[in-house]
Amino acid sequence: MTDERKEFGKKLIEIRERKGLRQADVAEIIYLSERSIGRLERGEIESASVDSLIELSKIYDLDILSLYKKYIYGSFCILEEIKNSLDINAIFLTKDMRIDLLEKIDLIKDSRELRARKYELDLLDLFIRYLNFEITSEELSEIYEDLSSSKIKRKNFENLDLQGIDLRILLNIATTSQDFKGIESVEIFNKCKNQDKEKIVKIATCNNLANWNIVNKNYEEAIKITNEGIGYARKNSSIDALIYLYFSKFLACYRANKDFEESLTATKVLLANILNKDLQFLINKKIKNILGMN
Numbered sequence: 001m002t003d004e005r006k007e008f009g010k011k012l013i014e015i016r017e018r019k020g021l022r023q024a025d026v027a028e029i030i031y032l033s034e035r036s037i038g039r040l041e042r043g044e045i046e047s048a049s050v051d052s053l054i055e056l057s058k059i060y061d062l063d064i065l066s067l068y069k070k071y072i073y074g075s076f077c078i079l080e081e082i083k084n085s086l087d088i089n090a091i092f093l094t095k096d097m098r099i100d101l102l103e104k105i106d107l108i109k110d111s112r113e114l115r116a117r118k119y120e121l122d123l124l125d126l127f128i129r130y131l132n133f134e135i136t137s138e139e140l141s142e143i144y145e146d147l148s149s150s151k152i153k154r155k156n157f158e159n160l161d162l163q164g165i166d167l168r169i170l171l172n173i174a175t176t177s178q179d180f181k182g183i184e185s186v187e188i189f190n191k192c193k194n195q196d197k198e199k200i201v202k203i204a205t206c207n208n209l210a211n212w213n214i215v216n217k218n219y220e221e222a223i224k225i226t227n228e229g230i231g232y233a234r235k236n237s238s239i240d241a242l243i244y245l246y247f248s249k250f251l252a253c254y255r256a257n258k259d260f261e262e263s264l265t266a267t268k269v270l271l272a273n274i275l276n277k278d279l280q281f282l283i284n285k286k287i288k289n290i291l292g293m294n
Contacts, residue, residue: 005043008071012041015060030055066104075111078104082124086168088200088241090131092278098132122147123165130172137176144169145181154182157191164198167191171201175208185212203232203241210248219256223249226263240279243270247283254290 016026023041027034032055039045040052053065069077082104085093093101105125108114114121126147130140152160162170173180174188189212192205206229213222226249233241246267253260267287271280 004072005045007043008068009041009043011067011071012056012064015062015064016041019060021059026056026059030059032056063100063103063107066107070107070111075108075114078108079114079117079121083164086124086127086165088204088238088244089276089279092276093131095132098128101128102132119147119151120163120165123163123169127165127169127172130169137172140169141173141177141180144173152181157183157187160191162191162195164201167195167198167201168204171205171208175212199232199236200238200241203229203236203238203245205229206232207241207244207248210245210252214248214252214255217255219252219258222252223256223258226252239270239274240276243267243274243279243283246270247286250287251290 016023023034023037026032026037032052036045036052037056040048040056048068050065053068056064066078066081069081082101085097085101102125105121105128109118109121109125123144126135126140126143129135130137135143148166152162152166170180170188171192174185174192178185180188189205189209192201193209195202206225210222210225210229213219213225226245229245230242230249233245246263250260250263250267253263264287267283271283274280
């Protein structure tokens with residue numbers, strides 16, 4: 001029996017007793033035997049089943065699955081899980097998913113093994129709250145400025161080696177503001193696009209920068225940037241990213257009165273082959289509005 005399983009079992013007992021429940025009470029309410037509950041609490045089950053942990057989550061009103069991962073695999077496992085959830089389609093995370101990510105951050109934020117990652121955890125919490133519409137774009141910029149005050153300066157920005165979450169937040173700020181701490185949006189875009197560490201940020205930047213140029217009627221530049229982004233997305237086999245980029249290219253070509261059929265066809269073909277129905281609906285609706293098909 002490992003110490004990790006024993007500690008997890010003790011935590012389960014603490015949670016159950018705080019709810020004023022006996023093992024028999026829990027077994028009566030959920031689809032789990034009293035014997036299984038006892039073995040989990042004593043740390044006797046080598047690998048707890050996901051179904052069992054989900055059943056316990058229902059009655060305890062806590063994410064017992066994430067709690068198990070924290071005790072058995074460590075807080076780093078939860079941190080990586082959070083980061084991997086914030087892919088190119090983070091904007092389409094459901095409210096339940098966003099709340100779940102925030103709860104995961106609360107679960108590990110005081111972990112001793114992640115003390116050196118407090119800044120990263122604070123930024124992840126900020127970014128997810130922004131996705132969850134708890135804070136505005138203006139508040140995102142203000143809070144990030146406070147958090148990064150000792151790290152990001154106008155004079156050192158060009159040479160800074162920033163984390164992926166720094167870049168994600170800066171990309172959103174550059175998309176909605178003209179500057180950040182005196183650093184112009186274009187400079188932020190270029191910083192995000194020219195780094196090679198965070199592929200998602202690199203691809204997302206091409207899309208955001210292309211749209212920024214479309215808004216400013218720099219259509220030729222927008223087409224050039226989408227082509228660059230399409231190259232990155234193909235290398236990384238990112239179908240969803242290709243959809244965003246081909247759609248942006250279609251929009252730039254359409255606005256510039258250039259041939260847009262190739263990019264439009266590519267967008268439609270890719271849309272027909274994805275599982276993300278929300279993205280499908282959104283892009284198809286935008287295409288219809290642009291072409292006046294409503």
